[in-house]
Amino acid sequence: MKILLVEDDQALAEVLGESLREAGLLVEFAATGGEADFLISTERYDAVILDLGLPDGDGTRWLAQWRERSIELPVLVLTARERWSDKAAGFSAGADDYVTKPFETAEVLFRLHALVRRSHGHSHPILTSGDLRFDTHTGSVSLAGRPVPLTAQESRLLKYLxxxxxxxxxxxELAEHVYDRDHEPDSNVIDVQISRLRRKLGKTRIETLRGQGYRVVALPSQG
Structure with missing residues (x-):
């Protein structure tokens, strides 16, 4: 899951960004609305964390412009403005959720995961495919009730699928959403990591469709 953090307070951005990375997210930064606008127009993200007090214009103005251009990615407003009128302005501009500073990082994570799940049509925090389960809150994976240890990159790849x-x-799409844009892999790297996931989950769990990509297959329980 790749997040764009739009925040002009560099110290706060670095602290929050590190916490999000420790939780297994990919994080890219923008310090202004203009920079964020360029990145959103040229890169693909799963969600945006947006501060409202930006040096080149109010965050609600930038958000409203994105919605006018039919940019529908989830946006979580993160701001010190806690008056109801400010919240109303944020939601009216197109925000999906709103968190005020100071905040608990865990709350931001929970809300981000919920926004991304819902954008993909999932309401429950545990993603399931047959007897395969991925808990988006804890990052734990189980197969037929047994825990499956994954590396951080394998976990990101499986969660996106x-x-x-x-x-x-x-x-x-995998390269854009699962890997840092400064370290995007070639196709062989993706093939190797898919192969590792198949060894851990079963070789038929992830299907390759030639010329199209990959998808997770819901297999019946073996137990």
Missing amino acids: MHATPRTVSRS
């Missing part, structure tokens, strides 16, 4: 289920995900 399960969010997309039953849709097929192309290699380019």
